[in-house]
Amino acid sequence: MTQQTHDVIGVGAAIVDIIARVDDGVLDEQGLSKGAMTLVDEAGSSAIYGALGDALERSGGSGANTIAALGALGRKVAFIGKRRDDEFGKIFAHDIRATGAAFDAPAATTGEATARCLVMVTPDAERTMATYLGVSGDLGPDDIDTETIAGAGILYLEGYLWDKPAAKDAFRRASEIAHQAGRKVALSLSDAFCVDRHRDSFREIVANDIDILFANESELLSLYETEDFDDAIEAVAKDVAIAAVTRGPDGAVIVSGDERIAVPAQDVATLVDTTGAGDLFAAGFLNGMATGQPLATCGAMGCSAANVVIQILGARCPDALKAKFAIEGWT
Amino acid sequence: MTQQTHDVIGVGAAIVDIIARVDDGVLDEQGLSKGAMTLVDEAGSSAIYGALGDALERSGGSGANTIAALGALGRKVAFIGKRRDDEFGKIFAHDIRATGAAFDAPAATTGEATARCLVMVTPDAERTMATYLGVSGDLGPDDIDTETIAGAGILYLEGYLWDKPAAKDAFRRASEIAHQAGRKVALSLSDAFCVDRHRDSFREIVANDIDILFANESELLSLYETEDFDDAIEAVAKDVAIAAVTRGPDGAVIVSGDERIAVPAQDVATLVDTTGAGDLFAAGFLNGMATGQPLATCGAMGCSAANVVIQILGARCPDALKAKFAIEGWT
Numbered sequence A, B: 001m002t003q004q005t006h007d008v009i010g011v012g013a014a015i016v017d018i019i020a021r022v023d024d025g026v027l028d029e030q031g032l033s034k035g036a037m038t039l040v041d042e043a044g045s046s047a048i049y050g051a052l053g054d055a056l057e058r059s060g061g062s063g064a065n066t067i068a069a070l071g072a073l074g075r076k077v078a079f080i081g082k083r084r085d086d087e088f089g090k091i092f093a094h095d096i097r098a099t100g101a102a103f104d105a106p107a108a109t110t111g112e113a114t115a116r117c118l119v120m121v122t123p124d125a126e127r128t129m130a131t132y133l134g135v136s137g138d139l140g141p142d143d144i145d146t147e148t149i150a151g152a153g154i155l156y157l158e159g160y161l162w163d164k165p166a167a168k169d170a171f172r173r174a175s176e177i178a179h180q181a182g183r184k185v186a187l188s189l190s191d192a193f194c195v196d197r198h199r200d201s202f203r204e205i206v207a208n209d210i211d212i213l214f215a216n217e218s219e220l221l222s223l224y225e226t227e228d229f230d231d232a233i234e235a236v237a238k239d240v241a242i243a244a245v246t247r248g249p250d251g252a253v254i255v256s257g258d259e260r261i262a263v264p265a266q267d268v269a270t271l272v273d274t275t276g277a278g279d280l281f282a283a284g285f286l287n288g289m290a291t292g293q294p295l296a297t298c299g300a301m302g303c304s305a306a307n308v309v310i311q312i313l314g315a316r317c318p319d320a321l322k323a324k325f326a327i328e329g330w331t
Helices: A024-029 A042-051 A062-072 A087-098 A134-138 A146-150 A159-163 A165-180 A192-197 A199-209 A217-223 A229-239 A277-290 A295-309 A318-328 B024-029 B042-050 B062-072 B087-098 B134-138 B146-150 B159-163 B165-180 B192-197 B199-209 B217-223 B229-239 B277-290 B295-309 B318-328
Strands: A006-011 A015-021 A037-039 A055-060 A077-080 A115-121 A127-132 A152-158 A184-188 A212-216 A242-246 A252-256 A259-263 B006-011 B015-021 B037-039 B055-060 B077-080 B115-121 B127-132 B152-158 B184-188 B212-216 B242-246 B252-256 B259-263
Touching: A006 A062, A006 A146, A006 A165, A006 A277, A015 A087, A037 A192, A042 A115, A042 A127, A055 A062, A055 A087, A055 B087, A062 A077, A062 A087, A062 A152, A062 A159, A062 A184, A062 A277, A062 A318, A087 B055, A087 B087, A115 A134, A134 A159, A146 A152, A146 A165, A152 A159, A152 A165, A152 A277, A159 A165, A159 A192, A159 A199, A165 A184, A165 A199, A184 A199, A184 A277, A192 A199, A192 A217, A199 A217, A199 A229, A212 A217, A212 A229, A212 A277, A217 A229, A217 A242, A229 A242, A229 A252, A242 A277, A242 A295, A252 A295, A259 A295, A277 A295, A295 A318, B006 B062, B006 B146, B006 B165, B006 B277, B015 B087, B037 B192, B042 B115, B042 B127, B055 B062, B055 B087, B062 B077, B062 B087, B062 B152, B062 B159, B062 B184, B062 B277, B062 B318, B115 B134, B134 B159, B146 B152, B146 B165, B152 B159, B152 B165, B152 B277, B159 B165, B159 B192, B159 B199, B165 B184, B165 B199, B184 B199, B184 B277, B192 B199, B192 B217, B199 B217, B199 B229, B212 B217, B212 B229, B212 B277, B217 B229, B217 B242, B229 B242, B229 B252, B242 B277, B242 B295, B252 B295, B259 B295, B277 B295, B295 B318
Parallel strands: A006 A077, A006 A152, A015 A115, A037 A127, A152 A184, A184 A212, A212 A242, B006 B077, B006 B152, B015 B115, B037 B127, B152 B184, B184 B212, B212 B242
Antiparallel strands: A015 A055, A055 B055, A115 A127, A242 A252, A252 A259, B015 B055, B115 B127, B242 B252, B252 B259
8 A cells, every 4th residue: 555645635626716795686687596606607707707896816716725724734635726827826826835735736838717716705694606617627637646646545526626527537537546545535515506417427426436425415415306304314324434414504414324423513703704614614524534533523623614714704714723723622 | 177077096006915924034034124015026026925824815006005995985086007917907907996996097918917015914913015016117107197187186196106217207297287287196105115215206296296295103204314203293294285194003193284183093903904004094084185074084084994904904995994984974
């Protein structure tokens, strides 16, 4: 077995978020489904951006947020995702490397621009996203570095890239390498509409290739085409060794074989922006797995990390996260 | 006299801020003077950026921050500053236009990149800046739009651009146009080191061309080469019709002829980042002038606007500013 060089390696989209507060009316005008991620092209992204007010830019990307948070918590991490040699590409690379993550592939010198996600935060702190995937959607099997994947204890895949066939092939390739090296493979379902678009292939990979599944309630219900949460839980328990299902203010349920562990959400002083809640839950949970904690502690770490990120704007909060885990006594 | 089309027009640098929290040691390692603005070239900017942790990007530029805030407060404003046709240029243009400001010149298609300012915030909430002026330093007399300048009640000039001879010529040209149209000309001294580098020409323009001067205490002392605050106040009273001198937690002193109006600073719940304090003071003060308030109210509006911006990260806070002025009963 290859020596373990990293605790977790993520594969996903390299994205910079453009974050703006909006009223609900803007979502209607732009034809966006509240709370969801809508894919747009460059022209569509520019058009929506033009309708937004004052914004700020901050590195994002669902899988990248998880890896950046794990890096901040002291885990050895790496990330694979495609960016261009443009300003947004430089910002993305700078911020993920600043957390200690290995991010070694050179920037693409051709192709579309670096991905950007318009994150629109409504007064209720819910986020609605319009993503221009750009060059990040060109991720393919050739971008999967065998040695790094084989050397990482857990491979973490971001469901959002499921809309891109080549990326799906990259995920399959990465999963093969990881399993051949005796590693665990984790997947985040990312978005209920994304699950709906690709239910069959998600079902197939979840049943055959995934050891640890992250999903929120609506994603899980969509995956198993049921409206009954308990039925969905029973179904996922048969498919994967471990499932961590988040339920917003109701916390999370960790499922493993016959075990069902309910983890409460932590109190929120000021709910600012739910962007990154799922990403940070996954980071906290994987931090527990990587440090050999029991499942209940992994779940508590997930809820604690999610609690931090929903009290800031955007999905990156390395300093606040480190401080929170220190207070919890987890360092 | 030309009809007034705008309340205030700003001329300055079109900059995007890259904001990171740092420990004081980073400033020493990078040879940066705490609290000051150091000019760097593109390579220097990249080297310092590489030494910083997780960052976020937000539109900035001292004069532009003032204009953006005035726009948020409902004043009719315009801005003149040079940016390239790159991502940072798009971000700058988007955010200033989102406040309602006219920003009409097309992006430059040649020359250096859009300006960026590395804003390093230390644990004491003080900000230290390393600015790569890029194409914004190429501002020259040809960029000064006669009609727009002549149609603005107040012309507001940003001292930071004093390091660039062509920009100085642009300022002189803009001042001439404004005065010929019977308008007021305001200048912000921006930085004590900048004043020190260009004392003679600052003294000359302040004495001959400026009606309203904005300075903090150290800039004013540097301008008049004195260590005695009262001496500096007497000197500035002879040079300009109105001077607004900020003193950090001690508020501000408004000077006009024989009048000396002390305005207290407002209480701060959580001091986050002093970036933009001077810019927002100027915005509040000019908001008062543009709406015909007495000097004491102009000063109070300045202190109130500064109070808002030092409780957020970065220098743009349109929503919080609007809310604060509504609470003060100033809308």
